[in-house]
Amino acid sequence: MKQQGNDIVIALKGVRKAFGTQEVLKGIDLEVHRGENVVVLGRSGSGKSVLIKIIAGLLRPDAGKVNVLGEDVDELDTRHLRELRTKIGFSFQGSALYDGMSVRANLEFPLVRNRRNLSQQEIAQAVTKVLQDVGLSQTIDQMPSELSGGQKKRIGIARTLILQPEIMLYDEPTAGLDPVTSVEINNLINEVQKQYSTSAVIITHDLTCARTTGDRVIMLSEGCFLRQGSFDAVFDTDDPKVKGFYNYNFISETNERNQQS
């Protein structure tokens, strides 16, 4: 367990969200403490991504309160929401790198627009530093199409780190990656927490990622939190939904391994 502060950086109370007649989140309560990595586990379509998009203000909840770093997100106007977002980093499932820009331009993009007083030299230094932090200095002049899936994820994380956020939101950080690259990304998430003193919400269905990166794990199913606590505590239950998720994850991994051998 990593060191955590007592102050709450993210607080959700009674958050509900529906798309048409389908209710995706059914009254979610969540508190994330400073320095804490919270993993939200769940099957595809359980509302995990909707949850972090609501935290980032990309989606508005139908009901409930969303408080991030002391600000009620759903009550902020566009200008104040943008100010708040400079303190939030969002790593997208598909990396969401800007196709038409080089790695350097991707990293400079948020910086030149949010730190207008920086000189060219300071911007170049910041780009070099975040690239070193994610271990990809050599890719600086490459285009996103020339990068591997794991490299794209790392650059996506670097792009969020360049604004030195207080909160990181990771949407399926290991989805679509091979096991070795997944481990590297998990280690990077832990490095980011240590080096940048961030708090994080990590959305995943990968149990290895949850076990490696989460100080606290929450199981989300059908729009509700089923269980939360340490990784072992969450899965120490006979609840068929939780047990089934655990068994399926490891049985499918074992099957994959058997097939490969």
Place this chain on the structure above:
Amino acid sequence: MKVFFLRLYDVWQFTLQFWKEVFLPPYEVKEMFNQFFEVGIRSLSIISLTGFITGVVFTKQSRSSLAEFGATSWLPSLMALALLRALAPLVTALIVAGKVGSNIGAEIGSMRVTEQIDAMEVSSTNPFKFLVVTRVLATTFIVPVLAIYMGFVGLLGAYLNVYYNEQTGFVLFFQSAFVRIGFLDLLMLVVKSAVYGFTIGMTGCFAGYNASQGTVGVGRAANTSVVASMFLIFVEEMIIVSLVNTYK
């Protein structure tokens, strides 16, 4: 019907947002010049080719009719009127709608479905200003320039045809061509083209910005950009010509 009016409301909101964002700082000057280059320079070759061919073909087609009345000397003047009043703005707009409009729709659409627009949003950047305002301004300012250019290239094509048949001199041809062209004609050329350019930019950006459903949505955005722009350009042409003729 309800869906149609809801869509119309969305278009109205999108247009209002453009007018709000266009005057508010910060200004994306660098990206705007990139887009000027994209729209202008990259369309230049096809505009040159179609302008030249339009000039040659239209002169060829008109010659026989005028020759019946022994009025082939009117060809320069007729071509200037046809090109600068109608053909150059319309043909330029249709070409830009096909070449640039589809590109805008597909590019912004693919950025939407791959969450690149959300990524701009969460990195505290205004994606509307960066993507929409710059592209709409580029098409609005560059289409008139391209239309004027096409008008002159078309006249050059017409001149070559006239020279080949009547051996008319270059200076005499252009003097005769501009006899009946007034300030209002040139003003309308610029105004009409700017309206068409604005339409192309807004339609492409709206279709792309509201794209959904993955690659199918991107294809639909590109297609909508072209079809809707072309349809709107013809409607605008009809309205503008009617208005000008009424108040002339």
